[in-house]
Amino acid sequence: MLDSTAAVLLARTARAQRDGRVPSLVAGVVRDGGLVWSAGRGAIEEPHRDVQYRLGSISKTVTAITVLRLRDEGLLDLGDPLERHLPGTPLGDRTLGQLLSHLAGAGSESPGQWWERTPGTTLEGLALSDADVVLPAARRFHYSNLGFGLLGELVARARGRSWSEVARDEVLLPLGMRRTTPRPDGRAAQGYAVHPWADVTQVEPEHHAEVMAPAGQLWATADDLARLGAFLLGDTGDVLSPDTVEEMTLPAGIDSSAPGWSSYGLGVQVQRTADGTVLVGHGGSMPGFLAGLWVDREEATGALAMGNTTSGLDGGLPAGLLADVRAAEPRVVDAWEPTPSPVPLELLGPWYWGPSPYVLRAVPGGLLHLGGLGRPGRSSRFRPGPDGTWTGLDGYFAGETLRLDPVALNLATFVLTRTPYDPTAPVPGGAGDWA
Structure with missing residues (x-):
């Protein structure tokens, strides 16, 4: 980034940290396979790129990748009912594609205590019932953490080992995300809740989510999250084919020719902004943490933000950083060259x-x-x-x-x-x- 661009990005990040009262905040811009600009604000400065933050639902993108790897190997089809691969749940007639795109009508959360703030349990321990089916299949979008917990369990049973091990060996390590782990490991930010009416904080709990881990368990550094952004931009590292990544980004159940919309693909959120820019990525939240990763595939640029606060961080920060880069340093496209017509x-x-x-x-x-x-x-x-x-x-x-x-x-x-x-x-x- 040019110095002038970096100054604009830093100003936006600093304002987000101050106005959101975020104890610490890391933001970055992704190009050419990794971070080309980053900054840490608040209780963290250097080396901010190697501090782990909790990713929350950005973990769902990794879970989707593990499922799609099974599909690409011919071990399942997205039209398969869940019952075929994970028998015994009340959502057995819902398809894997519906679960991946939040169209299965599964409950938003798992039954029992607030899973994000209490120790997790096994699938059997959830004791799912018909009450966890809240809508008919394929009728409307309904965001479901439970659905991604079930998808992770499917992956674990298909591979014969835990979802986190499959994600580590088949996605994270091949992409170079060596500081992405299911629990904090090494230097990691403490999660806080900030009081709404006073500038005081309270420590948020952190537990292993067990069967719900695929919905929001992962922790990562800025450098590692940038690698996931590069993956969404097409640097797939042979983890998935470019065609499958393209498939992930197709919005479900929406007319994508409309001037503005927000939708979900397969494990990623997809939205068209007011100026017509299409962004792909995911937001994430867990007690004590907020995160966001968005990429502009047309500009081959991504942006990320991670903060250790339960609420307050502006979810539009990555999109704002992308707009700043697009205005200051737009991608120089390849030169046009004549090519043969594919038809007469x-x-x-x-x-x-x-x-x-x-x-x-x-x-x-x-x-x-x-x-x-x-x-x-x-x-x-x-x-x-x-x-x-x-x-x-x-x-x-x-x-x-x-x-x-x-x-x-x-x-x-x-x-x-x-x-x-x-x-x-x-x-x-x-x-x-x-x-």
């Missing part, structure tokens, strides 16, 4: 969906893009398949099949023609005369 040029250009004009373009990466011409319209990118068809990647036609023909484009029963309702094309319902 005569197939590109204007097409008509009935009377509505669309345009088919070749775009980088060997893809096609179909979208409105001169007016809003449904749009999607398509990638080629082995049989000559094209599959929608995003937008309205995600997952749908596009078939190319010089006379007509066939897409999800729609027929697009070279002129509005071309009478020489096989238009369903036929084409009459224009008068």
